[in-house]
Amino acid sequence: MQQSSDRSVTSRLKAFADSKPGAPSKTANPDFGLISKQLAGLIEGETDRIANLANFSALLWQELPGINWVGFYLLKGKKLVLGPFQGKPACTRIDLGAGVCGTAASMGKTVIVADVHQFPGHIACDAASKSEIVVPLIKDGRLIGVLDIDSPLIDRFDHHDQQGLEDLLQVLIPRL
Numbered sequence: 213m214q215q216s217s218d219r220s221v222t223s224r225l226k227a228f229a230d231s232k233p234g235a236p237s238k239t240a241n242p243d244f245g246l247i248s249k250q251l252a253g254l255i256e257g258e259t260d261r262i263a264n265l266a267n268f269s270a271l272l273w274q275e276l277p278g279i280n281w282v283g284f285y286l287l288k289g290k291k292l293v294l295g296p297f298q299g300k301p302a303c304t305r306i307d308l309g310a311g312v313c314g315t316a317a318s319m320g321k322t323v324i325v326a327d328v329h330q331f332p333g334h335i336a337c338d339a340a341s342k343s344e345i346v347v348p349l350i351k352d353g354r355l356i357g358v359l360d361i362d363s364p365l366i367d368r369f370d371h372h373d374q375q376g377l378e379d380l381l382q383v384l385i386p387r388l
Contacts, residue, residue, distance in 0.1 A: 244376030266296035273298035311335035
């Protein structure tokens, strides 16, 4: 059993050794291919849902430029409940259909908001946030939560981010 554990640790360390040094520029496009390799290394052999969500949010916090909050809201009944995250303290419960997170959850589709102050019903957990992307987590055809990322920059997120994040979730979701 020790050998398997050693391979897992080696894989995780290799994923980070391959990462680029220094903080990325706020205008740079993230390297989602590299992030995918890092994610695969982090979650290899780990079956705990919270551990994998926590490490993924920390990875995104480290690798995505120009963000001020990243984390998960998990579906419990008819509410989204705060899960692992990086950033300032956040709203703990969001009704389905409320705000950007509740809207993305209800629609089952990614929502990109260029200016959150123009989004009807936006829930402001951090006044510094100006744009947002929310990606639903769908496992076995059922909504289990959302990935929420905020930025202090207007129009920070685009379809490159959407595709990259949706692809990353396909790596993560089997481990949830």
